[in-house]
Amino acid sequence: MANLTKLLGLDKFVTLFRTIRDHGGIIGSFKTLYRVDELKSGTLVGEDKYGNRYYENNMHFIGRNRWVIYADKVGLNYDGSQVPPEWFGWLHYKTDLPPHEDPSRPKYKWMMDHQQNMSGTDQAYMPYSTTRPKIEPWRPSQ
Structure with a gap:
């Protein structure tokens, strides 16, 4: 058939x-x-704690056979920086084992939790300067 x-x-x-x-x-x-x-269409390999789902289908070309469907809560504001490092390694063929099956992946209590890139938002990192500016604005006397 x-x-x-x-x-x-x-x-x-x-x-x-x-x-x-x-x-x-x-x-x-x-x-x-x-x-x-x-x-x-593919096989669900795993899901991270942020709600992103990771799929694999070996019928596609290598480089196109692993993909992520971002969490529904982000809507259309998804970004590549929302993928945590352990899943980034799997998506980019650094390892063949997904993070939940990889025994060599260390997890220490001093490791920080993953955070996406906040550039372009109100939470973006803005450094402040501790030096005096070289050019001072002119202020007319009153």
Whole structure:
């Protein structure tokens, strides 16, 4: 039966319907398409504590077979800096083991929790200067 569907070219439709089903039907597929600009179907590998979900499908090319679906709470404001370092290593093929399966990944109590890049927000880091400015503004006498 599988050879007949491939011979008739129906395997692409089977893949399409499976992808639509994996994204929660037609409405869910449109929501995913709106947020991510792409519909992919794959195996859920894991989820981090921020709500990001990580997928893998080895039927795609290497470099395109691992991806992240960002948490729903960020909406369209997702950014690559929202991926924690342990999952960054898995996404970029530094390791083949996801963080929850990697026994060599150390976790010490002095390690800080991951924080996304806050540039462009009101929480951005702004250094202050302790030196006098070289040019002082002119203030007319009153």
